Amino acid sequence: MDLLMTVLLALLLINAVLVVCVRNLLAACIIFMAQSLIMVLIWILLQAPDLAVTEAAVGTGVSSLLFFLALKKIRAIGRGKEDAAHEG
Amino acid sequence: MKADLDRDLVSSLDEALPEESHLDSGHLHRHDAGVARQDRRLAAGENRAARVSLLVYRSISVLAALAVILILLWGVLDLPLFGRGNNPVENEVSLRYLQSGLQEGGAVNLVANMILDYRAFDTLGESNVLFAACCTVILLLRRIQDRESAVSPLGEASPSALPEDPVLALGARVLCPVILLFGIYIILNGHLGPGGGFSGGAVMGAGLILLRNALGTERIGRFFSYRTFRRAVFAALSFYALSKAWSFYTGANRLPSFIPAGTPGAILSAGLILPLNIAVGLVVCCTMYGFFALFEKGDI
Numbered sequence: 010m011d012l013l014m015t016v017l018l019a020l021l022l023i024n025a026v027l028v029v030c031v032r033n034l035l036a037a038c039i040i041f042m043a044q045s046l047i048m049v050l051i052w053i054l055l056q057a058p059d060l061a062v063t064e065a066a067v068g069t070g071v072s073s074l075l076f077f078l079a080l081k082k083i084r085a086i087g088r089g090k091e092d093a094a095h096e097g
Numbered sequence: 098m099k100a101d102l103d104r105d106l107v108s109s110l111d112e113a114l115p116e117e118s119h120l121d122s123g124h125l126h127r128h129d130a131g132v133a134r135q136d137r138r139l140a141a142g143e144n145r146a147a148r149v150s151l152l153v154y155r156s157i158s159v160l161a162a163l164a165v166i167l168i169l170l171w172g173v174l175d176l177p178l179f180g181r182g183n184n185p186v187e188n189e190v191s192l193r194y195l196q197s198g199l200q201e202g203g204a205v206n207l208v209a210n211m212i213l214d215y216r217a218f219d220t221l222g223e224s225n226v227l228f229a230a231c232c233t234v235i236l237l238l239r240r241i242q243d244r245e246s247a248v249s250p251l252g253e254a255s256p257s258a259l260p261e262d263p264v265l266a267l268g269a270r271v272l273c274p275v276i277l278l279f280g281i282y283i284i285l286n287g288h289l290g291p292g293g294g295f296s297g298g299a300v301m302g303a304g305l306i307l308l309r310n311a312l313g314t315e316r317i318g319r320f321f322s323y324r325t326f327r328r329a330v331f332a333a334l335s336f337y338a339l340s341k342a343w344s345f346y347t348g349a350n351r352l353p354s355f356i357p358a359g360t361p362g363a364i365l366s367a368g369l370i371l372p373l374n375i376a377v378g379l380v381v382c383c384t385m386y387g388f389f390a391l392f393e394k395g396d397i
Binding site: 058059061062063066067070071074079082 | 208291296302306389393
């Protein structure tokens with residue numbers, strides 16, 4: 010249990026640094042999602058299933074969806090190849 | 098130390114503002130082919146000044162960030178160690194919650210007891226914060242458009258006009274009932290096991306968002322329109338506020354309700370906590386879905 014916790018905390022730190030350093034915005038969003046998922050596991054290990062469910066729904070689900078939507082609105086991610094070719 | 102830091106921040110901000118304008122003008126000059134020589138010389142000078150001040154600004158910002166990090170870590174050093182028995186958080190309050198929570202609040206899940214009975218006022222405030230945020234988003238982003246101009250041939254394809262992606266549609270058809278059912282289960286079981294109104298509402302909202310993305314806005318608009326959204330949120334919030342106001346008015350003891358106190362395994366138990374959970378779940382579900390819809394299209 011201790012080993013698993015240490016690995017998860019180390020992954021948390023690595024992710025926290027990566028999410029700032031990565032240049033690609035889509036990749037940063039996905040790393041942010043992974044951060045929430047690691048937090049879900051940590052909450053379960055700390056015996057807080059209430060928080061785990063909430064974190065999984067809000068942190069991993071809805072907030073990442075809003076991030077993706079914002080990226081689409083500022084045209085950082087496209088709909089597909091033909092759209093990109095059409096635009097520029 | 099904090100005053101120092103504040104001065105640092107203010108000065109760096111002060112420097113940042115003129116630099117921006119320098120940068121902009123330099124940029125413009127650099128890209129304009131038809132500028133006079135004097136202008137060009139001026140632009141080169143400005144460019145060098147801009148580069149130097151950018152360097153200064155960057156080093157100041159890095160120093161400020163490092164100072165903040167050090168101050169925060171210094172503060173963390175004074176915190177008691179995690180999980181020790183004699184920490185300040187281990188006082189008589191948690192003991193009271195554990196020993197007499199079932200009699201006083203009525204829910205088997207003591208976390209729900211705490212959120213919706215002992216600290217119900219906090220939860221009312223949280224729901225109102227969500228509601229206020231949603232109102233702001235509606236005020237800022239909602240575009241009232243009549244039906245004719247909604248399908249304007251501007252070339253910008255609206256999401257509902259795209260052909261359905263078969264993989265996404267089939268996956269949503271299979272997954273959405275399960276997700277929505279799981280959300281309802283979390284809400285209805287919030288007083289018996291882990292879960293509750295907030296998490297269940299968020300799960301249901303995510304399921305509705307998936308349904309909207311897969312099947313288009315018209316299909317989901319048949320059962321969830323702006324009017325439904327308004328009525329559900331208003332009813333849930335006012336029910337919560339009225340019942341809790343009545344509870345506080347009568348001395349913050351348990352309200353007499355026809356639902357008995359909590360028994361493990363019985364959904365219809367735990368007094369007022371079940372209806373309160375349903376109300377919070379409705380608010381959260383509608384708000385999550387409403388956020389997504391408003392950001393995506395400007396209408397629910």
